[in-house]
Amino acid sequence: MPRAPRNATTRTELLRGTLDLLILQTLSLRPLHGYGIAQHIARLSDGTLSVEQGSLYPALERLQARGWVTSKWEPSPTGRRARYYTITRTGRRQLGEEISSLDAALLAINRVLERA
C-alpha cells in the first residue's frame, strides 16, 4: 500500500538546509521561543514557507549542539515559562556565510533558468 501524504494541505517544502538559515535569521533580530520562531517564519513568508513544526525542535537542538544557538528558560507573556533561543557570535558568522552562499546559489539558478 502506498504511503499516504504526510499532510493534506499543499505547501512549499523547505529546501533542505534552509530551515537552519531561516531560524538563525529569525533569531538574529531577537531571542524567541520555538513557537515564536515558527510563527515568525510563516508570517514573513505569508504562509508560503511553513515550517514542518516537528522538524523545528530537532533543528534547534542541532543548532545548539553546533554552538550556533543557546537557550534559556524564561517566563513568557502568557505567564508560563518557555525556552528562549539566542543566536551566538559563531551563529551570526555562520548566518552571514550561509546567506552569501545562498545568494550565490540563487544567482546561479536564476541564470540557468533565464537561459533555458
Added chain:
Amino acid sequence: MSFFDAMRFRVEALLHPGRHARETAEEVDFHLDLDAMQAEQEGRGAVSPEEAGYAARRRFGNATYYREETRAMSGIGWLERLGQDLRFALRSFRRAPGFTAIAVATLALGIGANTAIFSAVDALLLRPLPFPRPGRLMSVSLTVPQRGNFPPRDNVNWSWPKFETLRGMQHVFAQTTLWYPEPFTIRHGDQTLRDQGEYTDDGYFPTLGVRPALGRNFTAEEATRYNAGHVALISDALWQRLYDADRRVLGQSVTVNGQLYTIVGVLPPGFEGLSGQALLWLPAMTSSNPRAEAPGPYDHRFLSVARLADGVSPEQAAAVVATLGARIDAAYPDQNGQGWHWGATAKPLDQTRVDPRVRSTLLVLFGAVGLVLLIACANVANLFLARASGRRREIAVRIALGAGRRRLVGQLLTESVLLGVTGGVVGLGLAWAGARGLASLQLSTVLQGNGGVSVGVLGSQAIRLDPWALLFTLALGIVTGIVFGLVPALQATRPSLTEDLKDDGGPASRRFGGLGSRNVLVAAEIALAVVLLAGAGLVLRSLGRRMGVDLGFDATRTLTFRVNRAPEWAPDSITRFYDVAIQRLAELPGVTSAGMTDCPPLVQCAGTLINLMDRPAAAPGTEPQAGVHWVTPGWTQVEHIPLLRGRLLDERDRVGTPMSVLISETAARRWWPGQDPIGKIIGQARTAGGGLDSAFVVGVVGDVRYQGVDSLPGADVYLSYFQVPFYYRMMLFLRTRGDPLALAGPARASMARWAPGFPVYDVRTMEDRVGQSLAYSRLGALLLGLFAAVALGLAAIGTYGVIAYSVAQRTREIGIRVALGASAGDVSSMVVRRGLVLGAIGGGAGLVVALGVTRVLGSLLYEVAPRDPVTLAAILALLGLVVLLASWIPARRAASVPAVEALKS
C-alpha cells in the same frame, strides 16, 4: 565561546537524559498549546479546544523521527544510543527468560567448545616459542637413507663428535647447542624427587636467549670436557621447592643419580627448557656413571638447536648444513660399510613443534567445532525468527511511531550480539574444562613413544586459556551475534505496517515470520550435521578397528614400571639386582608372575640386521631385519605370548651356555618358509663381536605389534638377558590376580625395603600404555563423536522447532481438514512428510559435502575408506530416524487438534 556552549549542551544532554526529555516535552506542550489557542482565536475549523489540540498535534508532524535523526548526527549520540539499546535488550531478555536461557546455552556450548579447541590450536600450532626471536631458531638433525626395512628418517639425533665436526665448519649459526632430556633422581636433604632434567652444553642458554637469574652458565670447560665439572643449574621451581628460594643456594650441593653436583646458577621463573618440564640441567659431558666412556661418534643421543647468524636466512642455513652433512658422513661413515650415506638437515624449530598427525587431528577438530558453532548459530537464528514474528506487532508499532529502520536493525543486532557475548562468557566455563582436559592428555609423551623428536615446551601441557583465547571468545561472541542476528533483524523490520498492526494471527504471519528462511536454516543445519556425523562415524569405525586389533600380548591385569638402577654398579651386580627384584616382586601376594624386557611394546627401540647362518650372507642392503628384545626367561609367559614351537628360554640359558633365541612367527615365516626353524643359527650382520654372534633358535612365539596398532608385526627375536649381562633400561612387568594398580604400593614398598634410594617410577598398567598409544585416535573419535552428537541434537531441535511452528500456524487449516474428514493419520503424515522433506534435502546436501571433505581425516582413519558406504548409509539412517522423531512429536499434536476448537480459535 560557542564551542563551550556546544560542549555544555551535549554533555548536559548526555548526563541528564531525564531532565532533557522532560524539558523537551514541556517545550512541545507549550508549542502545542499556543498553536491550539491561536487556531481557536482564528476560528480555523476547530470547534472544541480538544480538537484544536489534535489539529496542532497533526501539524506538528513526526517529532520522534526527527529527534532520532538529530541525535544520530551529534557526536556522542551513538554512545547514548548503545546504552539505550543495551538497556532495552536486557529488558527484553528479562521478559523472555526461557528464550534467553536456551539461546545462551546453545551459544555457550558452541563458543565454549570452539575456545577449548582454539586454545589447543593456539598452544600447539600458533603460539610463538617462548624464547626471544623464536623465528631465528633452527632444529638441526642428521638424516639417514632407507636401510633395508628401516624407512629413511630426517630427525636422527647427533653424536657429540659428529656435531663437533659441523660446529667447526659452519658459519651460518651464531650459536649452537646440544642437549637431551633425561629423568633424574634428585635428592636434597631428606627429599627425593624423580623428575625431568636436561643434559646441555654451555651454548644452550645463550642459544635460547636465556640468562640465569642467579649465578652463572656452565663454562666451556665444564660443558665440553668429559667429566670436567660436577656442576648444575636449577630451575626457579626447584629453587623454591628444595631451597626455599634462598639466595645462598649457589655453591650448595645437590645429589643427582647418586652423585654430588655443585649448584652454580638458578634459571628465571617459568623457564623449563626445551623439554618444557626440566627442573635441573647438567653439563652434557658429565656422566653419573664414572665407568661410562665419553660419548663416541656413533652414540646418537643429542638433539641440536641453533640460532641463525644475522643476515642468514633459514634456507641458506639449511643448504649449508646439507653440504656439511656430506663431510660429516665422510669423516664418520656408516658403520655397516654398505655405502649408505648419512646427511644433515636444518629446519625452523617452529616447524618441528608438533607431529604432523597432531596438526591434522587438531585442524580437523577445529573445523568440526566450527561447524558445530554454525549449527548453533542457525538454531539461534531460528529462535530469533520465531520470536521476531511474535514481536512483529511491537516492531510495527515502533515503525509507525517513527523509529528509523537502521535504528531498529541496530537495536535488534545489539540484542543478538549481547546474547552472543553472554554465550561466550558462559561458554568460558566449558572452554576452561575442555582446555584442562586437553592439557592433561600429555600428547607429547605419546609422541616420543612413537619415535618422533618432540620439543616438550610445545607439549599439550602448554594448553591453557590465555588472553588470546579470551580475545578469540569475545570476537566469536560478537561475530556469532551478527551472523545469527542479521537475517532475523532485516526480516523483522521489513516495512509492511498495516497488516502487522492488525495482528490477527492469520496468514500474514507466515509471510512475515519468514518460514522460508527458517526452512533453509534447518536444512542447512541438517546438512552440516550430516558432514559431522560422517566424519565422526568414519573415525569411530577406525577406532573400533584399531581397538579390535590383536596386539599379540595380553595387556590386561599387568602392572609395569621402571626401577632406577644404581649407575656405578658393575654389570654382574646389575643382573643380581634385577634377579632379586624379579624374585621378590613375584612373591608379592596378588602377583602371579613377574618378568622384564628392555624393549617393551609401544616403545621405540633398536632393531638390527640379521645374518642367517645356514646360507651365504645376503647382499648388503637386503639383509633381514629384526627387533631385538633382551628379556628375563619368563617374560613371554608373563605377557601371554603363545609358544608355537620348540621351547621357551629358561634357567639353562645363562652366561657360558650357547646362546638361545626365540623368534617370532613372522620371522620364522620370512626366514625359513615351509621349514622348521628350530636349531637354525642366526647372527648379527656385519658387526664383529657383540652378543649376537650366533644364536640357536630354540622356539617360535606369536607375533606382537611392537610399534602399536597402526603397524603390522615384524620379525622379532628374544634373547635371555642373563646370557649377556649388561646394563639395559628394563621395564618390569607384574601379572596380577586383581586390579594391577592395587599392587603399585606393595611393589614400591618391596623395592624400598631392600633397595632404598632406587625409586620405582613410570608406574602404569599395560592397558594404560596401550590406551595411550591410541590417544590420538581416541581423542579424534571422542571429540568428533561429541561434536557430531551435539550437532545432531541441535539439528533435531531445529527441525522440531520449525515443524512445531508450522503446525501452530496451520491449526485452523488442520481444523478445517479434520472437519472435512481428514483422519488423524492423514494429518500427522502430512506433518511428518514436511519434516522428512527437510531431512531429505539437508541430508542429501550434507552427503554431497561429506563425500568431498572426508579425505581431510587422513591419518585418523584406519582400514576404513573415506567414503565408506556402510558408515555413510548408517549415518543417513540415523539422521532419518532423528528427523522422523523430531517431526513425529508435533505431528501427533497436530493430529489431536479437535476440529471445533481449531475452527473457533
